[in-house]
Amino acid sequence: MGLLGVLLSVWGNPENSGICISCFMENSAGALGLHGNARLQYLRPELPGFVLGAVLSAFAAGEFRPRGGNAPVLRLFSGLFLIVGCAIFVGCPIKMLLRLCAGDLTALIAAAGLVSGVWIGLQLLARGVDLGPQQETNSVNGFLIPLLFVLLFIFVIIPPPFVIASTEGSSSRHAPVFISLASGLFIGAIAQRSRFCITGSLRDIILMGKRAPQLAGFAAFAVSAIIVSIATGGMRVSLYGQPGAHLEHFWSFLGMLLVGWISVMIGGCPFRQLVKAGEGDADAGMAVAGMFLGGALVQSWGIAATAAGVPNSGKVAALAGIAFALLVSLFFRNRSTN
Amino acid sequence: MTHDNLDRSLWIVLIAVVAATLALSFLPASNQSAETQMTGGRANDQKLLREARILIIQRRYEPVETLIKLGQNQQALLKLEEISRSYPADPHAYILRGELLSAMGAPAEAASSFAQGVKLEGGYVDKNSPLSKRAAISRLVEAELSKPNPGSSPQSRINDIRYLQSRLAGGCE
Numbered sequence: 001m002g003l004l005g006v007l008l009s010v011w012g013n014p015e016n017s018g019i020c021i022s023c024f025m026e027n028s029a030g031a032l033g034l035h036g037n038a039r040l041q042y043l044r045p046e047l048p049g050f051v052l053g054a055v056l057s058a059f060a061a062g063e064f065r066p067r068g069g070n071a072p073v074l075r076l077f078s079g080l081f082l083i084v085g086c087a088i089f090v091g092c093p094i095k096m097l098l099r100l101c102a103g104d105l106t107a108l109i110a111a112a113g114l115v116s117g118v119w120i121g122l123q124l125l126a127r128g129v130d131l132g133p134q135q136e137t138n139s140v141n142g143f144l145i146p147l148l149f150v151l152l153f154i155f156v157i158i159p160p161p162f163v164i165a166s167t168e169g170s171s172s173r174h175a176p177v178f179i180s181l182a183s184g185l186f187i188g189a190i191a192q193r194s195r196f197c198i199t200g201s202l203r204d205i206i207l208m209g210k211r212a213p214q215l216a217g218f219a220a221f222a223v224s225a226i227i228v229s230i231a232t233g234g235m236r237v238s239l240y241g242q243p244g245a246h247l248e249h250f251w252s253f254l255g256m257l258l259v260g261w262i263s264v265m266i267g268g269c270p271f272r273q274l275v276k277a278g279e280g281d282a283d284a285g286m287a288v289a290g291m292f293l294g295g296a297l298v299q300s301w302g303i304a305a306t307a308a309g310v311p312n313s314g315k316v317a318a319l320a321g322i323a324f325a326l327l328v329s330l331f332f333r334n335r336s337t338n
Numbered sequence: 339m340t341h342d343n344l345d346r347s348l349w350i351v352l353i354a355v356v357a358a359t360l361a362l363s364f365l366p367a368s369n370q371s372a373e374t375q376m377t378g379g380r381a382n383d384q385k386l387l388r389e390a391r392i393l394i395i396q397r398r399y400e401p402v403e404t405l406i407k408l409g410q411n412q413q414a415l416l417k418l419e420e421i422s423r424s425y426p427a428d429p430h431a432y433i434l435r436g437e438l439l440s441a442m443g444a445p446a447e448a449a450s451s452f453a454q455g456v457k458l459e460g461g462y463v464d465k466n467s468p469l470s471k472r473a474a475i476s477r478l479v480e481a482e483l484s485k486p487n488p489g490s491s492p493q494s495r496i497n498d499i500r501y502l503q504s505r506l507a508g509g510c511e
Contacts, residue, residue: 015508023510038384039460039511090510164381167388168467169460170510240500244509247500306511307504308457 001196002225004183005098008046010232011175015243016102019046019187020095021270022086025295026304027171028152031163034296039169045177048153049184050191050271051288054278055146057189066142068282070132074328075283078266079273079290080297081258081321086270087294087304088255088318089113090244093198093269096256099245101225103237106245106252113253117260118202125264128334134283142280145288149278156181170244188275197272199263244307251310251318258321265328392468395430402434411442429458433471440478446495448478453498456505463505472506479503 001019008018017023023044030041058064086092089110091099096114099107155163156177166172174180190196194217201214229235236242246252263269266287268276273291276284298304303317310318340346398421405414415438422431432455440448452462452475461467463475482499 014510017510020510033380161381164384167385168464170508172464172466173508241503241507242509243504243507244511245504247497306457307501307509308453 001094001187001190002097002101002221002223003228004187005094006101006225006228006232006234008175008180008183009098009234010228011179012173013175013180014170014173015234016099016104017091017095017170017244018098019271020098021047021092021274021291022083022295023091023095023170025083025270025291026087026299027295029292029295030171030299031165033162033164034292035299037299039166040171040299041164041166042171042174043152043156043159043163043165044174045156045180046184046187047274048149048156049181049186050188050274051146051149051278052153053185053188053190054192054275055149055188056185057192058279061193063192064142064280066137066139066280066282067134068137068141069134071332072283072286074131074332075266075286076290076293077324078262078328079270079287079292080294081290081324082262082270082273082287083291083294083298084303084314084317084321085255085258085262087298088258088310088314089252090246090305092271093256093259093263094271097198097221098225099242101222102229102242103235104242104245105237105239106242106247106249109249110252110256113256114199114260115202115206116253117257117262118199118264119206119260120257121261121264122203122206124329124333128336129265129329129332130334131265131328131332134281137282139280141282141285145277145282145285146280153181188278191271191275192279195272196275197263197268199260199269200267200272202260203264246305246307246309248305248310251305251315254318254322255305258318258325261325262321265325388468395469398425398428399430399434406438411438414438415442427458429455429462430469431455432458433462436478437471437474440474445478445482446492446498449482449495449498449502452478453501456502460505460511463502475502476506479506 005018009015024047026040027042027044028047029035030037031043055064089096093114096107096110100111159165196217201212201218204212204214226235259269266273266283268284270291273284273287277288301313302311303314305311305314340349402414402418402421405417415435418431418434418438422428425431432451436448436452436455439451456462456475459469461469462471464470465472479499479502483503
């Protein structure tokens with residue numbers, strides 16, 4: 001994944017954004033006409049690739065299991081606030097790693113925020129915060145989100161006239177469609193088999209320390225991304241002048257803290273939600289729907305940060321996200337376990 | 339799944355509806371022009387807006403461009419200020435001002451003006467935009483960064499340079 005994350009940028013995706021779920025969500029929401037930022041409209045083929053790769057892998061391994069729990073609206077809002085947190089930092093946890101591996105030191109403070117968020121989420125889980133158990137559910141529930149992505153896959157191959165593609169800006173920059181699709185399918189499949197999740201890995205490392213097998217996974221990701229970054233000339237170690245990065249470190253920290261916290265509550269980072277939706281998880285499907293909505297709102301309402309910094313509405317949205325996570329922690333807490 | 343007649347009827351209707359949906363999706367529509375106008379309208383609108391904007395900019399700033407070509411930068415700057423009073427939020431005015439100030443040896447003010455313009459319209463640092471001023475902005479940023487100890491410059495000035503440097507580096511917006 002580290003290798004493909006860098007190579008997709010070399011093949012045409014924006015710098016340090018070979019894989020970025022929040023950027024892809026914002027781009028795709030724009031392409032479907034859900035926001036009006038003409039520079040951020042492109043149906044990223046990697047997105048249907050991730051989900052359909054996971055679907056195929058889950059079927060092949062006999063792991064496609066339609067399931068769901070409770071609190072669907074809460075999961076929708078969780079997905080929305082995941083994208084808000086990512087938009088404040090300008091990138092999802094995978095992009096944060098890619099930025100770090102390309103020498104972007106502004107991502108260090110965001111990494112600290114993500115670890116803090118995962119730690120807070122873990123502490124709250126240990127004290128009884130729980131969204132409820134999952135049950136086997138009607139198979140239609142598990143198929144709806146994969147079907148939506150089949151439709152997006154068709155839109156990628158045969159673009160209908162209502163799908164918009166930017167001719168300027170970062171969305172006009174993309175790897176060739178079939179390379180993006182193939183990479184997405186491959187990454188989706190291996191992520192389904194390996195249960196790859198940035199926040200899940202951090203959670204296990206916090207819980208198990210050096211014994212966590214995810215440490216080796218992180219190392220493999222980082223080493224491959226660093227080697228390819230150096231080999232392709234993308235490595236530039238600095239705090240300043242980094243692609244798509246701003247210098248409002250407190251808000252980067254808070255944005256990623258929000259992402260880490262919510263990810264632990266709902267059982268996975270934005271990428272893992274896509275993969276789980278491909279395994280028939282209707283709860284993850286609701287989070288994915290929320291992520292699409294979030295992708296549209298952060299652009300329409302001027303929430304997303306840019307290299308110029310974090311707009312005031314972005315700061316308000318980040319704080320609203322923290323308030324949301326606090327409310328969930330208060331009202332979804334099983335106090336009898338303590 | 340086909341327990342009784344109702345199940346069987348629902349399946350038959352479902353298959354018919356799915357077949358009709360697929361047929362309608364892939365068959366050429368008889369009234370395609372009106373349909374394309376409706377569904378592809380936004381993309382066309384955006385294209386028209388881009389083209390119109392270029393024409394408006396050419397017409398609006400023609401007197402300034404003429405003065406620049408004659409080498410009368412001071413007069414061009416005065417004319418630009420006059421036009422800017424009518425269109426205070428036009429990013430092109432900031433970019434033109436940045437070019438003029440850069441040519442007149444005021445790099446700090448030029449960087450500030452370029453940064454304002456790029457914040458309003460990112461196309462000025464795109465490689466493929468017809469409005470691109472990437473080369474001029476790059477030159478200014480490189481010249482400023484090559485000065486000894488650029489970090490000792492006033493904070494607002496260095497912030498503008500770093501912002502432009504980040505935008506020139508690319509990435510997501």
